[in-house]
Amino acid sequence: MPSPRYWREVPNRFRxxxxxxxxxxxxxxxxxxxxxxxxxxxxxxxALSWRGKVVTSTSVVVAPTDFAQQAPYAVAVIETPEGARLMAQVVDCDPATVVPGTDVRLMFRKITQEGHGGILCYGFKGVPAA
Ligand SMILES: [Zn+2]
Incomplete structure (x- = not known):
């Protein structure tokens, strides 16, 4: 079962x-x-814009169990045009290409699944802007 924190963060994660x-x-x-x-x-x-610029990033090679199949992947601090900073996985690209200044779109995606056939948790991820 997702933690109470997950539910509390629904307005942030979904909107x-x-x-x-x-x-x-x-x-x-x-x-x-x-x-x-x-x-x-x-x-x-x-409401924040669904886009931003990478401030800093790192590549995750040895990932936590729930994310092991996605490794290697990039995690970045992204600043939106409103000046808010948030941390998100940046996907659909080579993690090495996610560098400070990279423009990203924020997209609503599946984050993880709790166990086999378990509850799906959704949130936002970054995707490099074309
Ligand atoms: Zn103030």
């Missing part, structure tokens, strides 16, 4: 829902209670 600080405009993802820029706590929900 890329972030929070925008009403005081200073900082966009944080996932949503927080306190703004890291101005320390105020007045946010409004905001």
């Amino acid at each position: 890329l829902e972030a929070a925008k600080c009403r005081a200073c405009g900082k966009v944080v993802f996932p949503a927080r209670r306190i703004c890291p820029a101005c320390r105020k706590s007045d946010f409004e929900p905001t």
Whole structure:
């Protein structure tokens, strides 16, 4: 069974829902209670663009059990045009080609399956933009 945390993160994972600080405009993802820029706590929900730029990345060769069949794969910190940063797997490419500055589209994909015939967990992944 997916953890309660997975369910709590559904708005983030399914809709890329972030929070925008009403005081200073900082966009944080996932949503927080306190703004890291101005320390105020007045946010409004905001949707992120389904695209961004790689800030930093790494290749995963020895993967956790659930992801072993996908290795090697790239994991990157991606910054959206709104200034939010998120971490995602970058797929459908050679992991070595995922470098800082790479433009990616964010896509809704299957992340993992819990056990044989188990529950599917979905979320976002990056794909290099054509
Ligand atoms: Zn703020």
